[in-house]
Each structure stands twice: as structure tokens, then as C-alpha cells.
Amino acid sequence: MKENDLPGIHNSRDILHLAARRLSQAGIDSPRREARLLLAHVLHTDLSGLLTHDHVEAGQVRRFEALVERRASHEPLSYLTGNAGFWSMTLEVSAATLVPRADTETLIEALLELRPDHDRVRRILDLGTGTGCLLLAALQEYQHAWGVGVDLSPDAAQLATRNARQLGLSGRCDIICGDWAQAIMGRFDVVLSNPPYIPHADLGGLMPDVRDYEPHRALDGGADGLASYRLLMQCLPRLLSEQGIAIIELGIGQEHSVPALAREAGMEVLSIRADLGGIGRALVLRPHGEVAKK
Incomplete structure (x- = not known):
């Protein structure tokens, strides 16, 4: 998952779709849920709070991408969120x-x-x-x-x-x-x-x-x-x-x-x-x- 794969507007729904696909390809169970948890962590919110975040800033996208790649390498989700x-x-x-x-x-x-x-x-x-x-x-x-x-x-x-x-x-x-x-x-x-x-x-x-x-x-x-x-x-x-x-x-x-x-x-x-x-x-x-x- 690379930044140039993402829509220029950084729409959260599209970002989550791409992240879930990347995690699924890596063999991660519940890839969409884990992608949502990682994005919620980056945005300092919870899963319900994601509903109010249609747009993700470029810096947040980069942090999210880095976490998704680490999770795709099977680093435990809890270590990523702390x-x-x-x-x-x-x-x-x-x-x-x-x-x-x-x-x-x-x-x-x-x-x-x-x-x-x-x-x-x-x-x-x-x-x-x-x-x-x-x-x-x-x-x-x-x-x-x-x-x-x-x-x-x-x-x-x-x-x-x-x-x-x-x-x-x-x-x-x-x-x-x-x-x-x-x-x-x-x-x-x-x-x-x-x-x-x-x-x-x-x-x-x-x-x-x-x-x-x-x-x-x-x-x-x-x-x-x-x-x-x-x-x-x-x-x-x-x-x-x-x-x-x-x-x-x-x-x-x-x-x-x-x-x-x-x-x-x-x-x-x-x-x-x-x-x-x-x-x-x-x-x-x-x-x-x-x-x-x-």
C-alpha cells in the first residue's frame, strides 16, 4: 500500500478499503476491522468516531500507511496501538x-x-x-x-x-x-x-x-x-x-x-x-x- 495508490482527496472510506485489501493479502484475520482500528488510533478516536472523519490529512495518511505495512508484516496490533x-x-x-x-x-x-x-x-x-x-x-x-x-x-x-x-x-x-x-x-x-x-x-x-x-x-x-x-x-x-x-x-x-x-x-x-x-x-x-x- 503506497501513498500514490490513494485518492488525492484522502477519503477515509477509500483509504480503509485499500488498507483492508493489503491486510487481507497478508493473511491478517478480520482485515477491515484491523484497518479501522489502526485508522482510529492515528486519528485519536474510536471506531464510532471514524464516522465523523471523511477526510484524512496527508500526514495522517502517511502514519496510517506505515502502521498498515507493519501489521502486514504480522507485528501484533496491540504493539502498534500501544x-x-x-x-x-x-x-x-x-x-x-x-x-x-x-x-x-x-x-x-x-x-x-x-x-x-x-x-x-x-x-x-x-x-x-x-x-x-x-x-x-x-x-x-x-x-x-x-x-x-x-x-x-x-x-x-x-x-x-x-x-x-x-x-x-x-x-x-x-x-x-x-x-x-x-x-x-x-x-x-x-x-x-x-x-x-x-x-x-x-x-x-x-x-x-x-x-x-x-x-x-x-x-x-x-x-x-x-x-x-x-x-x-x-x-x-x-x-x-x-x-x-x-x-x-x-x-x-x-x-x-x-x-x-x-x-x-x-x-x-x-x-x-x-x-x-x-x-x-x-x-x-x-x-x-x-x-x-x-
């Missing part, structure tokens, strides 16, 4: 973190079902927090809770801190840069985590949007995809309060292997909650009584 929706929030995202996904909302749904009494949740820990999506969604729901988010990446920790500030939650959480729970003391009512779980050999077969742009450190689960789960299971017994629960995201086909690791670590498997696609996504654990009392 934000993504999760739960009831709009979060800043960057190439330092995974793009929050709707499947991960299954963990928050499980938490709300298991802890309908919001006074029971006062301390929340999110290991591998990324954008902070899990921690911040939980804090929005549990108004009396305080939380900690941990991420190995300084850039991710800074981004999660900004998201907490934008949502008015920075006074109720601490975001720290660290290696899983090595620097964490005390016990929590809830531990959340979406760890890396893609087997290393499978990374090359991921969709180009993920493979070529999202951070591999947040995807690579080692040779069998279970490396991060092994580390998590080692620390969960000392992190959970006696009545605490852990809710951990699973990858496809891990609904047997990860619970087995949890049981070996002295954890009790309460349930596995499926996402909207029917895939076992949220593993719910609690410590056995004798483990929790240590």
Missing part, C-alpha cells in the same frame, strides 16, 4: 511483554468463583506479571486486597508499574523485578501466574505474530514446556497461606503433566477450569494441610 483490553481494563503493552489474551481471563473467572467473599482475599501475588494484567484485574475485583507483581524483565516491571498508576492502583501494589519468588517472603491468599509453557522446539511453529515479535523469554517453557512449572511448584507451598489458593495458566495438552508436578510438590489439585474454547486453562491448587502449616 494498548490492549483485558478484563474490564485497557492496558499499555509493549514488546517487553506478551499481549494479554482473553484465555487468561479464565484465571480471574476461577478466582471470583472460588472466592466470592471478597474479604477472604487480602494478599495477592502474581509471578511473571508482564503487563500486570492478572494482578491488576484481581485488585480491581478485590477492593480490600494488596498485591505484589514480579517479573524478570526490568522493562516489563516498569510497564506494569505504569499500568497500575494509570488504573489508580499503584497505592495497593508493589511491582518488583526479580526471578520468580526468590525475593518474596510471607504468605498470600492468592497466587496467580501465567508462566512460559511452550516447548522450545515448538517456538518456530508459532504464528508469526507471536514467534517474530513477542518476547521468547515469556514463551519458552524449556525442552518439555514444564521448566517454569517445576520452579513454581517448588515455591508455592511456602507462599500460600493455610487457606490460600494458586491459579496457574496451562498450555494446550498440559492438564495432566502440570497437576502431576503439583502433587509431587505436596499441592492439592482442586480443579482445572476450561477457557471459552474448551481447553483446560486454569489449574487451581491449594496446599495440603500439613504443608501449609510448615
